[in-house]
Amino acid sequence: MSVRPATFKWVWVSDVRRGLVKRGSLWGFAILGASLLAVALTATASGGEQETSRVPLPHPEIANPGKCVADTEYMRKHHMDVLLRHRDETVHEGIRTKRYSLTNCIDCHASRKNNSVLGTKENFCQACHSYAAVKVDCFECHSSKPEATAGAVFHPIVPSGAKAGPASADQGLALSMQQHMRNGLAATANKNPGGESR
């Protein structure tokens, strides 16, 4: 289950076009591009499938592993595509299904330790993106914390849907629906995402 850096050059180019890549400077992009090209060339030269690399493979720490909305290989290659499509549908058409929504991703994939998908190289988004040297633009604007717990005292043991508090009456309903949906999806897509098993 090696991550092939050779694919990341393509990812970078498409993400810049879509405005997904983290804000950086224009001249920064040039350097980034050159270094990615170098990474890609190195990877190609060495076959691109090597397990042993000087850069250690990422091992993200995940609060609720094993229940992803699609199988790992698919998500690894296409997460940016499904997110992009969902993003446009949500913003422009008001379609608010949970499956590929960024908040849904974060709700499951945030780390128990700091309640975020960012922060350290163990955090889900940052782990792979720093490994692949692809900047993420999402969190310039979006919160990196789960919806259920942000602003509240974080307690990983309490299931999010059961969070008490008067303000969360309708949120709680939403979350239990969400939980239900996850379980349903887990039945069809229960491949354990690589690097997520502890």
Next chain:
Amino acid sequence: MKNMVFREIEGKSVGYYVLLAGLALFTLLGLLAAHYMETNGHHVTGMTNQVVWGIPHVFAVFLIVAASGALNVASIGSVFGKSMYKPLAPLSGVLSVALLAGGLTVLMLDLGRADRVIVAMTHYNFRSVFAWNVFLYSGFVGLVAIYLWAQMEQRMKPYTKAAGVAAFIWRLLLTTGTGSIFGFLVARALYDSALFAPMFIIMSFSYGLAIYILVLMAAYGWTGRPLGDGVLLRLKGLLAVFVAAVLYFVAVYHMTNLYYAEHRAAEHFILVDGGVNTQVFWIGQILLGSVLPLVILFHPSAGKSRRSIALASVLVILGGLAQMYVTIVGGQAWPLDLFPGMQQSSSFYDGVIHSYHASVPEVFLGLGGVAIAGLIVVFAIKVLRLLPDSLGDDVVDVHHGAKAVAKPA
């Protein structure tokens, strides 16, 4: 009949490299300023939610307007058949592209998300004047490139006129687009006028020619090539006409606003009690930028001295920047009137004059655009055959066009 020879400048003198280094330094400072603004956010600039466009836009719009005007010298030669202007045409084309590049660079680097500028190429809203301008600017560069090619390549000569006409029509469209950025803003008292399109076109004639004259004088003066009075006096006469025409449009624009009761308060602000905006208008735009150059250029004796012509050109440029400042910053300083007939106040600065204090980085960003334009020109005249060996009175006949037949070296 002498041949007119176009030749690159030597560009090996200390002065040349000092000039190049100076322009490169200001370009670098401009880029650093943009980087600083981008990483810290626009709060480090004087621009706010009240005055959303500031000094970078003053420079950018000035350069873009001047860019289309700089092409005019070439247009007069090929479109209107005045052969005296034909040897001046290649520099005119390169200068226009350089000024446009400088202005667009400033505009793009000022964006809140300059890193995303590519989105402006992948997502278009065809109702937006800005989106039209993306095409107008890129089309302009393309047409001018073809036009330059036609001028400089012997086999392309037959197409010079066609390319020139196309570039001329395009530059009119381009400046219409630039003026319409402001003209189409219905909500603001000091914009919302169809006059902006023709006014910007005539402004471009004036600014572009002033810059052209200065570049021409510098290029010939510093390289020791002969530049006859004939050419210069022709150009300065044209400049005087353009400056007067701008003044006419400015007068009509303000008279119109004064006549509309709903715009009277805003006009009063610009003309009488707008503080720095009023000063920049009367002292910068009108006195130094229009009246003084007219006096100099029409003066029977002073108008013929090279120093005076250069001074008048500098004043026209400064006046142009002043006019841009009054148009862009002054136009926003006047608050929106949501409820006519009511005094309005809020935490969001409703009903008060909006102040603007330019910060150092944004000034350097603006100057960086000027430096980029300069850098392109200085480099281009070294590598391309843009300048005739001589524009002396013995070569150029101001009455019947060039005596010599233009021929590349």
Next chain:
Amino acid sequence: MSEVNTSRRQFLGWGTAAMAGLAIAPGVTLIDLAHGKPDDQPVSSKVRWGMLIDANQCHSGCSDCVTACNKENGLSGGTGPDDSQWIRKMDLKDTHSGRVMSLPMMCQHCGNPPCTDVCPTGASFKRADGIVLVDRHICIGCRYCMMACPYKARSFVAHPVTDQKPGRPRGIGTVEACTMCVERVDAGLKPACVDACAAAGHEAIIFGDLNDPNSDISKRIAEYTTKQVRADLGLDTGVRYQGV
């Protein structure tokens, strides 16, 4: 999204009875305007969301709508020249009669929005249901929309933003404005300012569907004289004012 499952649809704000009804007849789509639309359905132009603001009911010293907006959308509440203000309280005084009034001002959610006309990338757009938004994914921060807006409704984010509220994204270098609490509206709730005004006992802001002749807002507009701010511009605003 193809994987539609009616049991997954989120009908926030529904009582348990409604939930039971849904369980019995999961195929029934109930696009009841008071209760939001199914999550997997796009918004429809059959609806035109709008607000009616009654200046007679709005209290001069009260800014609960502003506070609620800031809290809902994670705004700092700062009022410096660089700070974002999605909604503000305006105090008005007639220059002749001296009559004073107070009212909230925000994005008017125009039917013909100048901001969407000028936006080069289409980041400023109007949803089918009339809500005007900024797609901050493709906003390049040119601020042309701020120049074009007659209501000074928009703010530019001039500082890096951290610690956003989940589900309420906002970020540096982009333009933002009142979203009519689109996330709440899609979930069948009212905008935060509307609820806050009602909670304060003023009920000066009424929210509803302008296309539905039976909605509270349409009935009020049919009965009383209301006006659009800068109606002379012909923008067909979604926010109307009464008592101005």
